[in-house]
Amino acid sequence: MIEITKIAVSGILCAVLAMQFKNRKPEYSFYIGCVCAILIFGYTLRFLTSMLDKYRIVQEIWSDEGGYLATLMKVIGITYICEFASGICKDAGYGSVAGQIEILGKLSVIFAGLPILFAVMEQIRNFV
The missing domain is CATH 1.10.287 (Helix Hairpins)
Known part of the structure; x- marks a missing residue:
């Protein structure tokens, strides 16, 4: 739960940072958003591997x-x-x-x- 909170706060901070650049340098705003999305996606993939381990246990039981x-x-x-x-x-x-x-x-x-x-x-x- 704490990991999810960290990711959510990081996403909010990236969004606020991207909004600061939106008027002056819109391309920087886009890049910040993409980098943040890719980082969260990477975390999700890491989280997904642990979920797949639990999925295999459920699959063995059921x-x-x-x-x-x-x-x-x-x-x-x-x-x-x-x-x-x-x-x-x-x-x-x-x-x-x-x-x-x-x-x-x-x-x-x-x-x-x-x-x-x-x-x-x-x-x-x-x-x-």
Whole structure:
């Protein structure tokens, strides 16, 4: 929890610093924002490795024949990557590109979740 607080405060400080440069040197503001985003992304990847270790423990305990945990992890990865890329594009002033990335992310999540939907529909059909 303390690590997350440190990252959040660092993000706020970077945003305030970037705002100081926004009027005089907008390119510096953009660079500060990108560096901050990349640093937070790197921390998230480090955090993700520890989460994956816990994921493997859960996977050993709970037999996952349908691959539902793997699908959940894919969906989390898709949403994080698309949100990250979209945020960078918005900061750069390319809102339309950011919107397209968000749409791609939503469609990818729907596509990744289709096997789970089919499994639920099959269970309902077998129940009736």
